[in-house]
Ligand SMILES: Nc1ncnc2c1ncn2[C@@H]1O[C@H](COP(=O)(O)OP(=O)(O)O)[C@@H](O)[C@H]1O
């Protein structure tokens with residue numbers, strides 16, 4: 001799969017840019033010039049979400065009514081156009097100029113894996129960071145997951161609205177809770193499946209990176225004991241007091257373990273970095289195995305972060321047919337072999353110029 005062309009309009013400091021891409025693409029420039037914004041454009045095209053933790057609409061250029069990203073992707077001989085338009089209160093997606101109303105029908109066509117300096121948050125950050133990782137990546141590999149997640153969020157919002165109004169657990173509330181539990185349990189089941197399928201890929205890579213010394217596992221324990229429906233009803237009184245739904249997949253967390261211990265508590269900084277690298281590389285391999293094409297790789301400023309061993313691992317484990325997009329403040333940190341056949345773009349105050 002190859003992203004051939006990208007057109008960006010009014011996204012952050014990029015006013016208008018039309019780019020043609022190669023197999024390896026390197027964006028160079030000082031901080032704040034728009035390098036990450038190019039990766040953000042690709043991420044938006046794939047996920048309809050920003051790669052930053054901010055809301056998508058904040059990416060619309062100041063004083064502009066909307067932002068637009070258009071891309072042309074080649075998959076073998078097939079050529080497909082994707083487009084996303086962001087407005088302050090809406091986003092519109094289309095494939096080959098046909099508007100796609102359901103996000104679950106749009107996401108997943110262009111698989112993407114991002115490496116960023118924030119990846120360590122996957123281990124050190126709040127549970128929400130880990131949920132976001134799982135939700136995005138289960139979502140890009142399973143469209144039913146996205147549908148269920150969206151239904152779940154709608155129902156959750158309705159239930160929380162009722163709780164805020166102090167409603168008793170009446171028939172309407174019971175129906176709402178029943179449906180919420182139904183979707184919630186399906187989400188939990190798909191997360192389990194995803195972890196089961198992902199983990200062998202992560203373990204294989206991590207065994208190489210750790211010289212066979214460390215075994216990585218992911219523990220996921222949803223917070224309910226019986227059925228989600230029963231537990232939600234039992235907790236109704238408490239939820240009424242806090243005016244929010246206290247259990248369900250929107251509150252769950254994942255624990256990443258090394259040799260059976262929580263890596264966030266017992267791993268060294270170096271081990272933690274290697275584990276996130278293994279997770280992302282494993283994810284890329286897993287996606288490749290189910291999509292029959294490697295995902296696009298977005299490497300945001302990671303070369304300055306990685307030591308030689310990890311950098312070599314990154315370059316070696318990646319299949320040679322993986323299209324890669326790299327940002328860096330200086331070319332010196334990018335491996336010479338990676339630069340050899342790469343296209344180099346200079347980014348300066350939102351203007352992108354190919355070398
Ligand atoms: N909504 C916006 N409209 C215009 N400019 C923005 C907006 N949001 C952020 N910016 C600016 O766009 C630039 C984005 O830079 P970024 O892509 O993060 O740079 P780099 O990755 O090269 O360091 C920053 O200079 C930031 O101040």
Ligand SMILES: [Mg+2]
Pocket residue numbers: 032035036037300301327
């Ligand atoms: Mg950046």
